[in-house]
Amino acid sequence: MDIRQKFEDDVDAAVSGALNKIGAPCLKFIKEVSDMADLAVPCFTMSKELKADPKDIAEKLAAHIEPSGLITSAIALNGYLNFTMDEAVLTEETLKKILTEGSGYGSMPRNGIKINIEHTSTNPTGPIHVGRARNPIIGDTLARSLIKCGYDVQTEYYVNDVGKQVVILAWGVKNIRKDSVTEEERNKADHKLVAYYREANRRMEEDDNVKEQISEMLRKFEDGDRNIINDIRQTAEVMLDGLKETLSDINVEIDRYTWESDFVIDGSAKDVVRRLKESKYTGRTEDGAWYIDLKDFGIQGKNTKFTFTRSDGTTLYTTRDLAYHLDKFKRTDRAIDVLGEDQKLGSKHLCSALGILGSKNIPEAMFYSFVSLPEGKMSTRKGVVVYLDDLIDEAVSRALEEIRSRRSDLPEDEMHSIARKVGIGAIRYNIVRVHPEKQLVFKWDEALNFDGNSGPYIQYVYARAGSILRKAGKYEFDTDPNMLADEYERALIRILSRFGGTVREAGEEKRIHVLPAYGHKVAVAFNQFYSAVPVLASDGNRNARLTLVECTRTVLRNVLDCLGIEYPEEM
């Protein structure tokens, strides 16, 4: 069991016991971590019920608590009941746990619960741009966190191969001659195809004939013309290959790809229509389109109607999305959708409609706001974009430049390999660092920061710690708390002991931005320890300090792993 958890349990028991003694059993109280104590119980919350001054309550309670278990003291201060934890036990148990669990340190046992995380799912009409780059990185980090929390996680990409946009792209690929696409594009499937997409859009706007051809394709598509559907699907497959390459570059692998068109082909979207028509909330417009009215479901605004068929009876995106989610819940216990903020209302609609369909499950949404450029929002169609591929290239080349300037001793291919890890680390760290719903304006220098609160800062500490261990050679583990009594050592160990709680918060509460913050804290504490305390040159406690260095490295590795960031041995 986690040592901090045990301490919390001890505090719970102590406070409950003391409350019992002062004649207020079952009174609720809260615990918080603070700088003043290992765990504090604010007594303000109890003052109303007990009709007493918080300070008095704290003192009364303190008087009834004898240090026991992991509690070494319970002191009343300013209305708080401050508990301190047995530091020697904390030190020893934490280090031992890290040594025995290694890469599993911080992880919870498997719980058998299946979670499906749908993320990225960008339209297959162009490369991933920085505006949406938060999606795969948030999704992947959450997936990694939940795996560590013991869940059985599957990630999934929903390929939107239905609709006008993909038809335009397919038309372009079929009808535009290669030499008339003059744009300079990188040699990568998605970039090559997007040129056709843009050109097709341009021609459609200028030429009514083209517009008509595209409408014709769309009609055939709606009628279920297999040739058209296959054409589009093939184009989307090619595009997807390019997208997968980009995702792989940032260490994102997606377990499953589900195609929207499948829900048209297998009739499940039609089935949703049939079932929705039976609902009491359902109505029909004069033109014959079907809708459900969601005004009883907390949906506000001038239009609460959620249309699920066109007047000609064909299905809409949202209808297929319903079929998709019903399908998902056949395969999973919980579903999480990582979505752009523009999907907020749509997601609410989806959940209400799922309820009407009798689904016991609804997806949990995790929203992020788009990254914009200083000059405004990005648009693939207009070509006002910074592609994720460009960001990756720039990050890697800046990292390479950096390495060249400090490590001319390394062979060329080694420098390239490190530059990749560092550049990608900077990108991923920088994105999960901030709360997903906070607006982000893209600036090169901020996105590619290698100092301070950054991925490379943590990687640097990892490499530095590794260097010490390499120089040390063989040594015996020593977890004796008496050998690690320095304040910097104690501070570092304290932070190392909090990793499990951080992983839990990241996964269970979907607060992944606590991970980079935690990693940074570990790195800072190590750097402080490093500059204040000699390791190799120390006398009696060399082994203990080396053990601490090794434990720090293990935790750092686990944090980086959870963030999908690689850890170079040297940099």
Next chain:
RNA sequence: GGGUCCGUGGGGUAGCGGAUUAUCCUUUCGGCCUUCGGAGCCGAAUACCCGGGUUCGAAUCCCGGCGGACCCGCCA
């Protein structure tokens, strides 16, 4: 017009009822290489959008402004 989210030092960001010091990064200024990697360490400077209210206590909750983002399709 209605809804949702966001507003914290010069820039970025954490905290989202609690402890007379509001976090971290960047920036600026001043220190630290005869110690294990200076992508580092130490110190200083500068902030809760505005106005009301609730509370013993508000950056945090409520109401009203202001500013920004997103949404309110028989688009996806």
